[in-house]
Amino acid sequence: xxxxxxxxxxxxxxxxxxxxxxxxxxxxxxxxxxxxxxxxxxxxxxxxxxxxxxxxxxxxxxxxxxxxxxxxxxxxxxxxxxxxxxxxxxxxxxxxxxxxxxxxxxxxxxxxxxxxxxxxxxxxxxxxxxxxxxxxxxxxxxxxxxxxxxxxxxxxxxxxxxxxxxxxxxxxxxxxxxxxxxxxxxxxxxxxxxxxxxxxxxxxxxxxxxxxxxxxxxxxxxxxxxxxxxxxxxx
Ligand SMILES: [Zn+2]
Numbered sequence: 601x602x603x604x605x606x607x608x609x610x611x612x613x614x615x616x617x618x619x620x621x622x623x624x625x626x627x628x629x630x631x632x633x634x635x636x637x638x639x640x641x642x643x644x645x646x647x648x649x650x651x652x653x654x655x656x657x658x659x660x661x662x663x664x665x666x667x668x669x670x671x672x673x674x675x676x677x678x679x680x681x682x683x684x685x686x687x688x689x690x691x692x693x694x695x696x697x698x699x700x701x702x703x704x705x706x707x708x709x710x711x712x713x714x715x716x717x718x719x720x721x722x723x724x725x726x727x728x729x730x731x732x733x734x735x736x737x738x739x740x741x742x743x744x745x746x747x748x749x750x751x752x753x754x755x756x757x758x759x760x761x762x763x764x765x766x767x768x769x770x771x772x773x774x775x776x777x778x779x780x781x782x783x784x785x786x787x788x789x790x791x792x793x794x795x796x797x798x799x800x801x802x803x804x805x806x807x808x809x810x811x812x813x814x815x816x817x818x819x820x821x822x823x824x825x826x827x828x829x830x831x832x833x834x835x
Contacts, residue, residue: 607651608658610828611635615642615660622835624747624767628825631673632754632800634769635662638747641723644689645740645751645769648679656683664722667693668753669737670700673775677701684709690722694738713738727763731755733778741765747835750791754800757783761790767833768793772801772809781808788813788820795833797823 614627614635625637633647643664648656649672656679665683667675675697684691684705691701691710698712711721713728715738720726724744731737732755739752741763750765754776768791770784779800788796796813798806803824810822825831 606654607828608654610830611651611655611658612660614830615658617830617832619832623832624749624835625830625832626767626797626825627830628797628799628827630827632668632751632769632771634751634797634799636749638744641744643722643724643742643749644683646674646753648683649673649676651679651683653682656686659683659687662687662689664724664726664742665689665691666726666740666742666751667691667697668731668739668751668755669694669733669735670696671735671754674753677704681705692719692721692726692728692740694736696736713740729758729760729763731758731778733776750787750793752779752784752787754779756780757786759790760787763791764793765791766794766835768796769799770796770809772798773805774800774802776800781805781812784809785812785816788817792817793820795821795823797825799825 627635629650633650634645636643641663645666698710727741728738731739748765750768754771756778771779772784798809806824
């Protein structure tokens, strides 16, 4: 556990924070871990290894849980099981993860990510794209009505021009060997997001990414997130 402090109050605050109609909220948990609230629904990506039992029990709800791949800083079976028991969320993940969860959660709650066909799960439309990493990895565009979000795991650049997103969570480097501020910029140039959130990197990589985006994509705002802070952004 990278965080030894009890963060359950902050997570409770995230779920009880009242949202304007045209707003979404997100919380960054470190590495590529994100929780998102969109209207009455919640989505999480690459989170369970970052949370203790108290934090998991603080979840008000979760409709959709995505994993980009099974590296330790993105997926942990025991934590995933706990969060799924608590929330009943639907899982979308590459086969290495869904195979690992078979028999642990009901199969109708498990969808193996495939770049061949779009996925509907947890009330969202999901497109999985094969990323670039030492292990099989999926990066995702998640959408619903006017909302669209991209999550790049800790993948290197892969073409995603066909899947524009208003908000993009982009990996900028450490401890992944595949991504960098430059690969995150290439994702951003394909996606043309209004807001790009730096993740999975060092503070220096976050700020290098911010500088690159400000130069190349003046219409995109970059957020360097603080761990466990509730951030709201317009839809
Ligand atoms: Zn990895």
